[in-house]
Amino acid sequence: MSHRIERVNNLIRREVSDLIHNQLRDPRLGEFVAVTEVNTTADLKYARVFVSCIGGKQEEEKTLGVLNAAAGFLRSELARKVNMRRTPELSFHWDDSIEHGDRILRLIDQVNAEHES
Numbered sequence: 001m002s003h004r005i006e007r008v009n010n011l012i013r014r015e016v017s018d019l020i021h022n023q024l025r026d027p028r029l030g031e032f033v034a035v036t037e038v039n040t041t042a043d044l045k046y047a048r049v050f051v052s053c054i055g056g057k058q059e060e061e062k063t064l065g066v067l068n069a070a071a072g073f074l075r076s077e078l079a080r081k082v083n084m085r086r087t088p089e090l091s092f093h094w095d096d097s098i099e100h101g102d103r104i105l106r107l108i109d110q111v112n113a114e115h116e117s
Contacts, residue, residue, distance in 0.1 A: 005040055011082060012047055013038040016090070019077050020067070029066050030059060036095045040088055047088035050095035060094050067092040 017035040030053045037050040053063055067074075071090045079087040 002042075005042065008044065008084075009038040009040050009047075012040065012049070012078065012088070015078055015081055016049055016074060019074055019081075023077060024066075024070055024074070026066050026070070028062055030055060030063060033063060033067075034098075036097065044084070044086050044088050047090050049090055049092050051092055052095045052098045054098075064092055064094060 013035050016038070020029075020033055020035065033051055033053045035049060036052050038047055039050075040047045049067075051063065051067060053059060055063075068091065071092065075087055075090050078090075
């Protein structure tokens with residue numbers, strides 16, 4: 001990945017996160033929605049935004065539905081805040097790395113507890 005794309009990804013991640021927390025007022029959206037990563041294509045036409053929040057499968061579907069429905073609004077607000085020639089189309093995807101990390105930590109704790117006894 002080029003340094004330019006990496007900088008654009010970080011900028012979009014920061015700005016979309018700010019927009020979700022400060023301007024997107026949807027009661028279906030949970031309190032804690034984290035934008036974990038953004039992958040932008042080389043031509044800057046599309047950006048895959050990976051999000052995560054605490055909750056089960058139901059929370060995942062609800063959160064992705066709200067964010068994908070608001071993608072046009074978020075894109076227009078992003079275009080207003082960021083000075084780019086082309087603002088990418090946003091698509092939201094679930095990132096389960098937080099849940100995966102939590103599962104690994106629980107397994108490590110379980111192995112440590114078994115080893116101690």
